[in-house]
Amino acid sequence: MEEVATIQLSGHGGRSKIVEKKQVLIQRASNSTFVQADKPIYMPGQLVRFRIVTLNSSFMPLNEEYPLVELKDPDSNRIGQWLNVKPERGIVQLSFQLAAEPSLGTYTIIVDGRQTYRTFRVEEYVLPKFKLVVTEPTQIFTSDAAFPLKVCGKYTYGKPVLGTVQVSLCRTAYTWYVDGMGSKPTDICQNVTGKVRREVGKGLTEV
Structure with missing residues (x-):
């Protein structure tokens, strides 16, 4: 929500009088949602742990419910979803078990309605010989x-x-x-x- 307000400054001194007006744009402070995974890179079969937190303009965590949290693979297929997730003390902690032979590449965690996402990679490590x-x-x-x-x-x-x-x-x-x-x-x-x-x-x- 935005609105334009007018601020007027007046000053008197002796026979002098000063009046100045300024217009300012007032914007409502928005909340910010953050997603954090415990590692940037995972190997097949590992457990992906991640957390979600929403902070207000005073950097205080909110207990608002998240309608949809989803996880997509490198081909944009939804492989995991959580509905109506409610934080505990302002923080949501979730996990996802990767398959033994998953698609390799970049995975995306998306928080519905907040345009917030976090990516991580799944790579197969082979001991070099x-x-x-x-x-x-x-x-x-x-x-x-x-x-x-x-x-x-x-x-x-x-x-x-x-x-x-x-x-x-x-x-x-x-x-x-x-x-x-x-x-x-x-x-x-x-x-x-x-x-x-x-x-x-x-x-x-x-x-």
């Missing part, structure tokens, strides 16, 4: 100050694996006794960390 290929020189000389080592990671569907690689380089050294009766092997290891970079469509790191 990849393989590592390590390429090293066939022989190393004692005079070599460094040698190349390549680690290539690739997912089973062909895309490179990007991230950080930790490599442990070890060699076995032998300490000979003076009498030559035997030896005691000692592993000497060095840990190297490198970031994977893209090279010719592969996830590759050089250490």
Whole structure:
């Protein structure tokens, strides 16, 4: 509801008189409805929990009844509805059980008559699988100050694996006794960390 009002300001001082008029638009404060889900993304078979609250202009929750609350799938099919829902202490708490094999995509919760909605996504998470290929020189000389080592990671569907690689380089050294009766092997290891970079469509790191 809107209406136009006129405000008049008058002032007197000595022989002077000031009169000024202004028109203002008066609007009735409207209520605001909010919908909140407990997560933005769900997996198949999970329970969707959401709440609805309506606040007045003083930010106080109202106990007004909601005629219709509905849930629509990515194809705009109504898969859930709640009729004449009444809040408890100003808040409505509802839930919906997703099927084991639901439609993947964006779902919408709609509160009837208030033009209020909330969306969430349903996605299927699959643990990524990849393989590592390590390429090293066939022989190393004692005079070599460094040698190349390549680690290539690739997912089973062909895309490179990007991230950080930790490599442990070890060699076995032998300490000979003076009498030559035997030896005691000692592993000497060095840990190297490198970031994977893209090279010719592969996830590759050089250490």
